[in-house]
Amino acid sequence: GAGVSQTPSNKVTEKGKYVELRCDPISGHTALYWYRQSLGQGPEFLIYFQGTGAADDSGLPNDRFFAVRPEGSVSTLKIQRTERGDSAVYLCASSLKGRWTSGSTLGYEQYFGPGTRLTVT
């Protein structure tokens, strides 16, 4: 079946421009996560959606970053007034479950997309 897809795969933009990064999760996955990965580092949590709502956006670095998931499926990460320090690989992941529900341990693992490499010049 189809995995998590992300578009574009690469994005080069000039400092100060606005960018949108798209994530299409696995069908039926209610939980969706955005991460940022810099070279030589582990993924850094940005935001988590359960359904349409942002359940935890504590990882967003500042108010230039915003993400939406209006219909509970596709999500868009939006970055305003990009800076060179925003250059990184932006990863999206989805999972069947978010919060613990009793009875089964199935579904808590995340499935990652290939990422969008953002370069701000």
Added chain:
Amino acid sequence: AQSVAQPEDQVNVAEGNPLTVKCTYSVSGNPYLFWYVQYPNRGLQFLLKYITGDNLVKGSYGFEAEFNKSQTSFHLKKPSALVSDSALYFCAVRDARDDKIIFGKGTRLHILP
């Protein structure tokens, strides 16, 4: 706040030998623990998880990990390494009461033929 430590930047193991990649964690509540692998130019792939139940969990490609609550560890192991196991491995932790999943900085595993 939860945190993860992978104390080794790189681990070298001869093919056929057992391997261990270390991970320790810190959470306030009960932990959910995960291992992921990242091959060059590819996305992260899920290997295994501990949510509850048996402390020894088995995952993909012959990997296993043992949850040790007293030592707050979740080390990744494999009895006999393959050259194809060479990759970047990430440990991740989540507090069961929270939504945020925190990743370690990764350990590069080199399996020497």
